[in-house]
Each structure stands twice: as structure tokens, then as C-alpha cells.
Amino acid sequence: MPMIQQYPIETQQETPAEPTAESTKFDFVVVANRLPIDRIQDADGEPEWRRSPGGLVTALAPVMATADGAWVGWHGAADEELGEFNHSDMHLVPVPLSVEDVELYYEGFSNSTLWPLYHDVIVPPEFHRTWWDRYEEINRRFAEATARTAAPGATVWVQDYQLQLVPLMLREARPDLRIGFFNHIPFPPLEIFAQLPWRRQVLEGLLGSDLVGFQRQSDANNFMRCVRRYLGYTVKAQHIHVQDAGGAPQRICRAEAHPISIESRELARLATDPEIRARAAEIRAELGNPETVLLGVDRLDYTKGIRHRIKAFGELLEDGKLTVGQACLVQVASPSRERVESYAQLREEVEGAVGRINGEFDTMGHTAVRYLHHSYPLREMVALYLAADVMLVTALRDGMNLVAKEFTATHTDNHGMLVLSEFAGAADQLRHAVLVNPHDIDGLKAAIMTAVNMPQAESTRRMRIMRRQIAVNDVARWSRIFLESLAAGHEED
Template sequence: MSGRYGLVVVANRLPVDLTVEDDGSTSWRRSPGGLVSALEPVMQAADGAWVGWAGSPDVEADAFDGDGMRLVPVALSADEVRDYYEGFSNDTLWPLYHDVISPPEFHRRWWDAYRRVNRRFAEAAADQAAEGATVWVQDYQLQLVPALLRDLRPDLRIGYFHHIPFPPLEIFAQLPWRRQVVEGLLGADLIGFQRAGDASNFVRVVRRLTDLSTKGQVITVPGTEETAARTVRAAAFPISIDSARFDAMARTEAVRARAREIRRDLGDPSVLLLGVDRLDYTKGIRHRIKAFGELLEEGRLAVPEAALVQVASPSRENVEAYQQLRDEVETLVGRINGEHGQIGSAAIYYMHHSYPPEEMAALYLAADVMLVTALRDGMNLVAKEFVAACTDDRGVLVLSEFAGAADELAGSLLVNPHDIDGLKDAIERAVTMEPREMRRRMRKLRRRVLEDDVTKWSRTFLDALALRPGQSPGAVMPTPQDGLADALTALVDRVHGGGSALLALDFDGVLAPLVDDPDASRPLPAAVDALATLAGVPGLHLALVSGRAVADLADKAGAPEGTRLVGSHGAERGALEGGALRREELTLDPARSALRSRIGDALDAAVEGTSARVEHKPASVVLHTRTATSDDAARLTDVALDLGRREGVDAMQGKDVVELSVLHVTKGDALADLRRELDVDTLLYAGDDVTDERAFATLRPDDLTVRVGPGSTKARFRVADPDAVADLLMSLADRLRSREP
């Protein structure tokens, strides 16, 4: 029997907690946590139902309406809380999925409880969902629910979102019940992850542990006598916050007054650093406090001019690892305060509490530097809350590169929290940052956070979940004009109808996975094979368009005979003919040549003593910072961009790279020239970087433009990674071969 709700969220916890008093009376209060903050506005807008545990064991409660949604409590016994939640979820899955920072434990009793509770959640969701409804299952505690729910209600559209990291195969394979978990997740139509790498990890696990067919990020689940075959997509949907709410809250006079009061109560330090976390061993709290303590010991910071406020919300206090962490953090705070604190001025203000959003907004507004030093984190919404609250463009975000937020929050100071010296340098840089640079970085951060809010996240996920099976194979996220499969069919029809087409591809991040050492980059064998097949198709022209020098591109790409090569972002041209590279000679006038030499000399001097490198090309100089420390990378990037402001220099910034060209050409110019030269009817171009975005913007609206990987884009379509590009090329080759006479 179906319920009445068209959207049902299934999560371990309700957005409210049930509190049982000593006299037996009960009350409800809002739950803390990022998931509640992220989903509450979505559910209120949809008038949906939320299925979850009420937070107290051995308590039965009826469904009720609250906070603009239907709340459906699922009862758990004290034994189930111990075995399913504290045991399997938080002592088995949590450490396993966070790169085994703490060793996981495997107990069959815990697994049995996990299966039993997951079935109960699935049954509750099935009771609430209307015919054909959408059910959105949340997170690692409920990985079996999608398949259980599909067995109960095959009419439903089922999505699952994984809020924490999904580990590589080599780690996931340790789980004794690995196959059952994978099968549980494959009950969903769409499986969302925070990062593209997490989605790729999952697909790799499916490939290794099952016999299912995969194509890019799409998995085909065969049908049975009762059910048809279906597809499951694994995709990246980085979660966000209700950023407009935090922005508005931070602008109120009450919050601003509270922020001033907080600083006064702390003795008006010159610099206030802030950490806000659940008390969890994945958050890097000890590393952060250790780095701050060493800065005090070395005299690089001093009390009372500097103070650190550390908010550590209580978390899983019945789990032994968390009890031990609390003892270690409090001992470390006490030692540093004892050594560096003064009467009336502590070095570290440690708060083991949860706070309401208004107080958090005031704390963010009061802080000068936000420290997010997670050792492994799916996203980290605190980083985004801080940015949203910085309404005056003041404040610096120091952010772990191991948090999912690092993929999005360009403008932060990225750190490896295991590198204590590097972390100390980043903190010192944040504390001493010039106001102009601070404002520039924060404006960039705020644009991203305010544009990509929780509403956009939920809409993107739910829109993708609503797509028909077979749409946009391999897509990381749908774009407004989804339909890549149909566009490929149209291209094939055009070529076989006597027309012509140009297939142009970037190299790094498209044909070849990104690697730290550019010299080690190689295209995927499947992509090379597909290009070799496509090279023999009449009317289809191939081109590689890259930031690499043409000679380097010819050496590494493994492209077939006849492929046009465009290097240095359009400044160099060539073709593969007779098994060798035929180059179009490039000559610079003396003024441009001298300018390129001066820029090269300046960058060579700047990178001395770092692990960054400078590449000298015929018309440009390139700074590569992928192997540099985060601090060196940020400093050198600023140096390069300053050089790029010189008259006659064009700066192009990409992923860990800045190219300074003295010849003003672009990939878009090169593609336009190739179109005219080859007189083609249509063009397909795939790229992954900001230089490719510039090209997408200049191409025709009906061209097939494909963004590879996450990030905002002007492309019509999107695929996940180079594996998905290889799948696309193989699909195109198969379609063209199938039409051959």
C-alpha cells in the first residue's frame, strides 16, 4: 500500500531529537549536523516526509508534522543503537571509509543488526511514498536500503547520496560484507558522491567485485523474469549549504553585535583563529592544535595578541575511539594553555558544546582565520558556512586538501594537515595576509558558495534522478541540454550522409588522466584504440588541442596518422604525417621574443628552491605547481599572474598551471581555423580546464562541447573523467562501424 508523499528522505536521524525527561515526559529539539542543515530547506519546500531515528533508544513515537515536513520516527532498541549505529556504522564503516585513520572492527553481530535496521528503514519509507514517488536515501548507515526498497516498491525512483568519502578498492575490499553493500547501493537509480574520485572508486569496486557491465560511470543491472534491465549512475554532486541564510544572518545587527562581544570577551586579540568541528578523529583537531602550539613556542604567534577558539561538538561519545580523542585534545589544550596562557588570556578557548546557527554565524564573523584541517572529509560544510558569513570580505580560510571542499573553494589556502611545518606556514601566512589579497580571495570564495547553494545541489541531484534511463551516459552531472547520446547519433548520421566532422580533444585530463609528473602522462589505451579506429572513417577529422608543446604532444599522445596537432594553447600547429611530426614553423618578432625571455628568467628565479617547475615554449612560459607545497603554489601563482599583467602578455590560469603567452591566440582561435581549413559541418570538442571553457564559449551553439570532470561549465554536455571519454570514443567508433556498408 502506498502513502501520499511524492518526496521521501530516508536518513539515520530525523532533523529533530526526541528527549525523554526523568519524569517520562518527552520533547523535541532540532538536531545538530551538516545533513540537517543541508536538507531541511529542501524538505520544507517540497512538503515531503523524512524517515529517521528519533535519537533515543527504546522509544516508540508516532509520525507527526514539524518544521514544515512529515516526520516519521523509526524505533531502535538500545542493543541496535550499540550494534548498528555505534558498532557497524561508526566502528566499522566510518574508519574504513576514512582511509583507516583509525582501524575498523568487523563483528558479525554488528552486521546482522545493520541488515535488520536497514530493512526497518526501507519498510517505513515504502509506507510513506506515493505511487511513483522519489525516495532519497542518505549516507553510509543505510547502504542496504536502496535494494531493500526496490524489492518492496519497484515503482519508486530511488536515489542515494553518500556524504562521506568512498574508499579505493584496496581499502573497501577489507569489508567482509563488501558484495552485499555494493548490491544494496545498486538498488538505487542514481548514486551521488561528494567528489568525482569517490564515484570512480565505487565504479571500480563494481567492476572488480561483480560481473555487471559498466560504461563510464553507468552500470547496467540485468533484468529478471519480473523486472526489466535498468541502469545505475554513479555521479559527483558536491553538497552545499543554505548560503543565503548564513549571509543574511551575518548581516543582522544582532549577530554583528554578538561578534563584537565575542572578541571583547576574548580580550580583543589582534588575530582570532577559529576551528569548528564535531569531535572526530578525521577532523585533524590534534594536528591543528599542535601547529598552533608550535607557533607559540617559536614566537611566531604570541598570547594575548593571538588566540584560538576551538568548538568541538560532542559526537558518538559511547564509542571508545571518540572518548580517547576527547581526552587527548583536552590534555593538549591544557598543556598549551598552561605553557602560554596568561591571567585573563588563554591561548586556546576550547568549547565542547553545540551552538545554534546564530551563535555560529557570530563566531565566523568574529574570526580572522578559519582552520579546517580534516585528515579526510567528504565535503566539510563548516568551510562553506564560514565563507557565507564573511559578508565584509574579511577573513582567510585555511583548508585541508583532503576535504571535498578543496575541489571547489579556490581562494582558500590549501594545506596537508599531516605536514605540521607546512600547516604552520599557512597559518602564519593567513595571519599576516595583506588586506587586498584577503579581500580578493574571499570575494572569489563567496561567489562560489553563494551561487552553488544547497538548493542548487538538491535540484541538480533530483533533476538527474528524474532523467530517463539511458540519458547522458557517463555524466557526472546533468547539464541543461542533456542528451549526449542523441547528439552522437546526429553526428554519425551527418558523417554517413556525406558530411564531415572534426573531433578535437584536449590531452591532459581528457585522453590522459592527470598526474603529478607531466612527463609520465600517457593516454588511456582504450582511447588510443578508439582514435585509431576513428582515423579510418571517411569525413571524420581528428585533432588534439593542448597546452603542451606540439613536439611533446606528438611524442606522448599516441595519435594516429593524419591527426592535426595544436599546441601551446593554439600558438603551435602541426600534423602527424608519414609517421613523423610535420610542424608549422613559428617565429616571433624580436620584441615578443625578448619579452618571453624576460618572463622566463623571472619565473626561473621565483621557483628556485621549490618543487615547482617552469616550462619554456616557443611563444610562452608555463609555471607548473602541481608538485609544489600549497604555500609555494599560491605564492608562485601570484608571481606569475603579476607577470601576466605586463603589456603584451596573456595569462591563462588552469589546474596547477599558469601559462604566460606573448602571442595572443587561444584554443578557440585554433578550432575556428581548423574548421575553416577542413571545411567541416560539425565539431565535437572535449576539454577539462579553464582554457577549454574559453574555447567552449567561442564555439557555435550546435557544436558538441563536452566538459570532462566537475566544475561550472559552458559546455553542452559533461562526462566524468578520461575513462568516460574513452567510453565515449569507443561508443562513437562502434556507431560509425555499425553504419558501414
């Protein structure tokens, strides 16, 4: 079994902000549900902060360092209040949340109402007025903290579906600000968004922005259709003519596609690290050195299509097209929202399916599916990518899916192949993957076999093209282009 391998992580003690008679103001403010830090324990058991490893933090940290930036967000612990502090060239402004806030605003409205609604109702969303009331209250709390933090004329970039009301609240309090919003998850079609009882309030909240960014053009189009239908605003090209209470034109909000990416250069560098490459070979040896290692890496979420790929792999074993020993599926499913009932049920179903396949097909020397319910550090993830021949990204609906890009970026020798759901945002850019409709199990089986049997020259050609696309359009370019568009649009107005 591939064992998790730990590596040193860089940490830094927080530096309290300099006390002043009036809070320091910042020219660039990021607003997100979470601050870009995690609390860990040092070697002596004392708490300290570590910069979060996510792509958003990687993209924005350099901007924060050069633009006099602050980050507004929750620090991750309920019923605890922290003062502002500095960490890694960023000024951090914690927004406190109680246990009840987390239950109603985050686990409730954000993840049991909006998340399933925005992901094509794969599971039914729940609509509760108490959840909405707390969502509105917490959004106001974030907006007020941001209004206190932003300097006159500052640029504010609000992130993701948990904070869709913040732009309008912020504009009403601080009309001098330049406000951008980025939606990291899909935006649903009009016919699905129509179910939301608070659809007008959400649309109006987003339209407080000067620029609303989406992963795909289809998401931006869905948003504009909803605005036209439910608010009656004029939409020309990607310009939405926002009206005041009397129906008179007030200002322009733009909706644009700005697909997020990864730090491809760093991943490519890690992929050449001799220690990581040795670890990749060790993983294959631990799996019994099969001819083909297939890999899935996901949060354990019903949107990721984990059950579909496990079913397809099991049927390929039943059909005799793949055999245990010749092929092995490694499925990394990191824990996610385990207090939410639908996620607990998903875990039972996935683990039951894995158990049935392994019970039927395992041999004394080889396992069919190696299921790993863990989160892994980046270096171990790169080793897993390198150990894999075929990456399976079978999301039923996904805003982007950065795992697809990470796998491709790490294969600097252009070895391997990506099977990619057409319902993931990455499919718009990685057109040379083996694209698949994950709902079509027979089609998914055929796609897996296409990737497994693809001639080396063809897979090399495809991987080279995809790696070039990712290298050019990295995460730094994503943040730069979005902020340049936000600034240009604001100057036009």
C-alpha cells in the same frame, strides 16, 4: 572566555496524522537515520518537537512542503515507539530502535566499522558479524517502512552510510519507485574498501539506486572501481550496467558527484544582524582583543585533524612566530560518540595537548588556546565566525566540511582567510583558500602564517571569489540538481 548565548528557537507541537483505513502514500520520501526533528522541553517542562538545524533538513524542507513529502527515520530515543505524525509541512514516519539496535547497528557497524573504513582507516575499523547482522536487519526495517509510505511511482531519496542496503531492498519490494542515494562521507579507494568482509553486499545494496551521489568525483570514481573489481559489472563513463542473477543486463545505475552546500543567503543575513555583530566584538574583547583570532570548529572526531592544528599552533608559539596576546586559538569541539572508546581517547589527548600549551604559554591576561567542549546555537556560531580572522579546517579526511563554507559565507566584508585541508571535499570548490596537507606539520605551520600575514588586498580578493562560489552553489541548488538528475536518468531508462 566566550560564553554561550541562548536565543529563542521556533518549536511546534506534533500533529497526529489523520487516521485512515490504509496509510497515506507520499510522492516524495526521504529516508535517513534520523528524523529532521529534536525533542526539547518547553517553558513548562513539557516535551515538544523542534526542527533540526542541519543542512540536510534545510535543503529538503522546501521540497517536502511542495512535493507531498514524508520523512522516514529514527526519532532519537531508544526503546520507544511513536506513531506517524506531521510537523512543519512534513509527514514523519518514525522507525523504532532498541538500545541494542543502537549499540550494534549505529555505534557498532555504522560508526566503528564503516566510519573509520571510509575515512582512510585513521583508526582501525572493527569487523563483527553480529554488527553486520543487525545493520542488515535495521536497513530492512527502514526499507519496509519506506515501501509502506511511498506512493506508486514515488521518488525516494536515501541518505548516507547507515542505510547502504536500503536501495536494493526497496527495489526488490517496490520496483516502481525512482530511488536515489547520497553518500555524505567519503567513499574509500578500492584497496581500503577491499577490507570489508561484506563488500559485495554493500555494493549491491547501493546499486539498487537509479543514482548514487557523492561529494567529490574521486569518491564516485572509487565506487565505480570497486563495482568493476568486485561485481564485474560494465562501467562506461558514469553508467554502471547492473546485471541480473543470470548475468544479463538489467538496468543502469549512475554514479555522480553532487557536492552539498549551505544556506548561504541566510548566513549572510545573520552576519549583518547588529546583535550578532556586537556579540562578535564582545567575544574578541573576552579573548583580550588579540591581533589575530584563529578558530577551529569541529565535532570531536579523529577525522577532523584537531590534534594536528593544536600541535602546529603550539610549535608556532615555541618558535616565536606567534605570541600569546598577539594570537589566540579558539577551538570549539562539540561532543561526539563519547561512548565509543576511540572518541573518549581522542578527547583525553586533545584536552591534554591544550593543557600543556596553556600551562607553558598563558599569561595573566591572555590564554593561548581557548578550548570549548560544547555545541552552540547558530547565532552564536555566526558571532564566532565573525570574531575570527583565520579559520582552520584541517580535516584528515572529510566528505565536504560545511564549516569552511559557513565561515566564508558569513564574512560579507570579505575579511579573514580560510586554511583548508586538501582532503576535505570543500577543497574542490574553495580553491582560493590556503590549501594544506594537515599531515605535514611544517606545511601546516607555514599555511597558518601565510593566512595570518596575507595582505588585505589579497585576502579580500580570495574571499570574494569563494563567497561568490558558495552563493551560486547553495544547498537549495544541491538538492534541485540531484533530483533533476535522478528524474532525467529515470526517464532515459
